[in-house]
Amino acid sequence: HLLSQANITDDEVFRGVQGRSILNRMRLDGKVAYVTGGGQGIGRGFAHALGEAGAKVAVVDMDHTKAQAVVKELFLKGVHAIPIKADISKSDDVQRMVDTIVSKWGAIHIACNNAGINRNSASEDTSLEEWDQTFNVNLRGTFMCCQAAGRVMLKQGYGKIINTASMASLIVPHPQKQLSYNASKAGVVKLTQTLGTEWIDRGVRVNCISPGIVDTPLIHSEDLRPLVQRWLSDIPAGRLAQVTDLQAAVVYLASDVSDYMTGHNLVIEGGQSLW
Ligand code: NAD
Numbered sequence: 001h002l003l004s005q006a007n008i009t010d011d012e013v014f015r016g017v018q019g020r021s022i023l024n025r026m027r028l029d030g031k032v033a034y035v036t037g038g039g040q041g042i043g044r045g046f047a048h049a050l051g052e053a054g055a056k057v058a059v060v061d062m063d064h065t066k067a068q069a070v071v072k073e074l075f076l077k078g079v080h081a082i083p084i085k086a087d088i089s090k091s092d093d094v095q096r097m098v099d100t101i102v103s104k105w106g107a108i109h110i111a112c113n114n115a116g117i118n119r120n121s122a123s124e125d126t127s128l129e130e131w132d133q134t135f136n137v138n139l140r141g142t143f144m145c146c147q148a149a150g151r152v153m154l155k156q157g158y159g160k161i162i163n164t165a166s167m168a169s170l171i172v173p174h175p176q177k178q179l180s181y182n183a184s185k186a187g188v189v190k191l192t193q194t195l196g197t198e199w200i201d202r203g204v205r206v207n208c209i210s211p212g213i214v215d216t217p218l219i220h221s222e223d224l225r226p227l228v229q230r231w232l233s234d235i236p237a238g239r240l241a242q243v244t245d246l247q248a249a250v251v252y253l254a255s256d257v258s259d260y261m262t263g264h265n266l267v268i269e270g271g272q273s274l275w
Helices: 004-005 039-051 066-078 089-104 128-156 177-200 227-230 247-254
Strands: 032-036 055-060 081-085 111-112 159-164 204-210 265-268
Touching: 004 055, 004 177, 004 247, 032 089, 039 055, 039 081, 039 128, 039 159, 039 247, 055 089, 055 111, 066 081, 066 227, 066 247, 081 089, 111 247, 128 159, 128 177, 159 177, 159 247, 177 204, 204 247, 247 265
Parallel strands: 032 055, 032 111, 055 081, 111 159, 159 204, 204 265
Antiparallel strands: none
């Protein structure tokens, strides 16, 4: 006890790692990030959070007008940002996205593979077309992004990949009918676990975030909107998540403070998966 008291000023807990405070170590100055599906909803929130923390941000979306609008918002805050039009279910688009960022900024440190789609049909009616569409974006697309960005990161010996999964990877939210969505998001968690453990000894961490039900345009689609009231009674927190409830998580996973975390699923759902 006396010894540890005597050494307190040498202690990293007291001084901060390399003399830096926790908040300072969560800064992302000099880092290059991209966010897929960055044109609206959760991705837009992630792009703002990473930019505010100091990163340069490529806002990637298949809807270029939306990506451009978010880039304009980021400019207003003094964030370096570019829009990139890409459909992450197409391998050529994914490779072009990565090449564009590397040629512009010379590196990719933070990859937010967030774009995803949702279909709602009874399992007995789920068409192969719906299944394939959902998997092509949510799982195959996320894999292609992880691989293309991961190759750059492995060469750098450094990288933080953050995939957007969903609470639906853990539970079956009632009364949604989302077989293809739930299965694809469970796949994102396993993809994350596998890459996270495979690449950590080469400096690349891979984690995912699983939001509960977030108030974004996605849940205001024709087939999901009627379910909102029902969901509210399933959430211990008593409200839907807002995009702002998720923003700090992406900065945490993108920054060096989370270096000892890999392959994991950060669940942010107001307690819904526990009820
Ligand atoms: P959203 O529909 O509001 O926005 C998605 C964005 O991604 C749009 O701008 C869209 O143009 C873009 N996009 C869709 N497909 C794309 C593709 N193939 N290539 C490039 N861009 C594409 O969705 P959101 O609610 O912000 O959801 C973002 C992510 O979070 C998704 O992966 C979703 O599954 C996941 N998620 C959402 C919720 C929720 O309740 N909203 C909950 C859990 C997980």
